Amino acid sequence: MTTASAEKRYTPIIILLLVAALVAVIALWATDKAGRQSASSHKGKVLATSDEVFEWKLVTTWPKNFPGLGSAAENLARMVDEMSNGRLKIRVYGGGEIVPALGVFDAVSQGVADAGHGAAYYWKGKVPSSVFFTAVPFGLNAQETFGWLHYGGGLELWEEAYAPYNLVPMGGGSTGVQMGGWFNKEINSMEDLQGLKMRIPGLAGEVFTLAGGTSVTLPGSELYTSLQTGVIDALEWVGPYNDRILGFHQVAKYYYYPGWHEPGSVLEFIVNKDSLASLPEDLQAIVRYAARASSQDMLDEYTGRNNESLRELIEEHGVELRRFPDDVLRALWEGTREALDKLVANDPMAARVYASYSDFYKGVRNYHHISEQAYINVRDVVLEEEDF
Numbered sequence: 374m375t376t377a378s379a380e381k382r383y384t385p386i387i388i389l390l391l392v393a394a395l396v397a398v399i400a401l402w403a404t405d406k407a408g409r410q411s412a413s414s415h416k417g418k419v420l421a422t423s424d425e426v427f428e429w430k431l432v433t434t435w436p437k438n439f440p441g442l443g444s445a446a447e448n449l450a451r452m453v454d455e456m457s458n459g460r461l462k463i464r465v466y467g468g469g470e471i472v473p474a475l476g477v478f479d480a481v482s483q484g485v486a487d488a489g490h491g492a493a494y495y496w497k498g499k500v501p502s503s504v505f506f507t508a509v510p511f512g513l514n515a516q517e518t519f520g521w522l523h524y525g526g527g528l529e530l531w532e533e534a535y536a537p538y539n540l541v542p543m544g545g546g547s548t549g550v551q552m553g554g555w556f557n558k559e560i561n562s563m564e565d566l567q568g569l570k571m572r573i574p575g576l577a578g579e580v581f582t583l584a585g586g587t588s589v590t591l592p593g594s595e596l597y598t599s600l601q602t603g604v605i606d607a608l609e610w611v612g613p614y615n616d617r618i619l620g621f622h623q624v625a626k627y628y629y630y631p632g633w634h635e636p637g638s639v640l641e642f643i644v645n646k647d648s649l650a651s652l653p654e655d656l657q658a659i660v661r662y663a664a665r666a667s668s669q670d671m672l673d674e675y676t677g678r679n680n681e682s683l684r685e686l687i688e689e690h691g692v693e694l695r696r697f698p699d700d701v702l703r704a705l706w707e708g709t710r711e712a713l714d715k716l717v718a719n720d721p722m723a724a725r726v727y728a729s730y731s732d733f734y735k736g737v738r739n740y741h742h743i744s745e746q747a748y749i750n751v752r753d754v755v756l757e758e759e760d761f
């Protein structure tokens with residue numbers, strides 16, 4: 374009884390003391406936080422007013438100022454210049470200016486250039502797993518590949534695969550689903566692919582060879598002449614926006630879809646690890662954010678421009694659009710499985726990357742059945758031939 378009434382008497386005092394202690398703790402925390410914030414903004418100020426200017430060379434696998442694919446490097450240079458207030462200047466060189474188009478990987482790895490822009494699958498002879506970071510036939514589309522890279526562990530694996538070469542990879546744009554390519558004869562069955570010599574890089578090139586053709590990897594600058602002179606019989610490059618500019622409609626009659634072989638090719642920025650480490654932290658962050666922004670910008674540009682170029686190719690240049698027959702696509706899928714099996718059996722890193730890619734693919738395919746894919750199908754159901 375006595376104890377209980379004593380408790381009652383002291384309870385308000387205890388609560389008051391507790392509240393006072395809490396207020397004191399909050400006040401101390403707020404002071405500390407303010408202190409830390411002012412310290413970090415002070416640090417930021419010091420860096421921002423530092424007048425040290427860094428100059429980088431960036432080499433690309435594309436011709437200088439090449440629309441679409443070439444815009445990512447130019448955009449990166451401009452964004453970095455703007456965000457850093459001119460403290461990091463990146464000079465962009467087209468393929469062949471300092472190093473050959475397909476010499477970009479080695480040049481950046483060896484420090485001949487600080488950074489590069491191209492496509493990871495060009496280097497599959499050195500890094501077999503690199504094909505997963507550009508395009509896998511019948512694989513992830515652009516949206517899904519970026520999901521895997523940034524939220525599915527893909528980028529960490531890419532960094533690991535390039536670490537022995539002193540390179541840091543970053544996504545460098547995407548073309549979206551590409552076109553199946555330019556042919557001078559119709560492809561009605563697998564028979565029509567026999568003996569055909571086609572420019573088709575990456576894992577798809579191996580699939581094409583398994584299907585009875587011959588695949589070659591050539592840079593974009595050599596494609597038109599190669600097809601015109603019969604060095605190759607067919608080629609794939611990107612899609613209407615880029616293909617129209619390169620004039621393939623002048624040397625080939627049929628334009629095939631869909632791009633089974635490159636369902637959402639992701640390009641790459643590669644940065645020499647020492648060049649990146651030599652920058653102050655804020656400039657390193659600017660490089661990473663600018664790469665991400667220019668990467669997204671490329672996909673936006675293709676999305677914005679492809680259809681107008683397709684219309685022009687068909688209506689003004691008489692290009693004949695064709696879809697690959699389903700049984701040809703099924704046979705190419707069988708070839709893809711075989712090429713993937715061979716790839717993962719011969720390279721432990723490729724096996725690890727494939728495991729991650731495949732796991733992500735299953736999940737995203739499951740969800741996209743009822744979201745992206747279902748929506749696009751439904752849109753066709755309700756609109757049919759109507760305009761929106």
Ligand code: CA
Nearest residue numbers: 609610611635
């Ligand atoms: Ca391509």
